[in-house]
Amino acid sequence: MGQRIRSTREIRDTRYSADATVRSWYKSERWQELRRQVFARDLYTCQRSGELCIGKHPAPNSPVANHKIPHHGDPELFWDIDNIETVTKAVHDSLIQSEERKAG
Numbered sequence: 001m002g003q004r005i006r007s008t009r010e011i012r013d014t015r016y017s018a019d020a021t022v023r024s025w026y027k028s029e030r031w032q033e034l035r036r037q038v039f040a041r042d043l044y045t046c047q048r049s050g051e052l053c054i055g056k057h058p059a060p061n062s063p064v065a066n067h068k069i070p071h072h073g074d075p076e077l078f079w080d081i082d083n084i085e086t087v088t089k090a091v092h093d094s095l096i097q098s099e100e101r102k103a104g
Contacts, residue, residue: 022073034081035065042086053088060090070100
């Protein structure tokens with residue numbers, strides 16, 4: 001049988017780089033626990049819109065743990081629970097991404 005062609009993301013994730021290290025943080029149990037703590041603290045409520053985050057990913061109202069100050073690979077900012085807020089996927093993918101592009 002032929003080999004499966006790897007996606008660009010799979011190739012990128014296996015390269016040794018600062019980006020690959022940061023991506024591995026998002027896959028860790030430590031991150032999963034931290035985001036659960038943030039969601040519970042924020043009562044599963046979007047801190048930008050006030051909407052209840054009750055959908056399952058990738059629904060527009062599913063909860064996303066958003067870094068208020070982009071961490072850019074800084075572990076202190078990444079793991080700081082006070083730098084993370086609950087937002088809906090819709091808010092994260094539109095408003096917040098737009099803010100980051102403008103700042104960027």
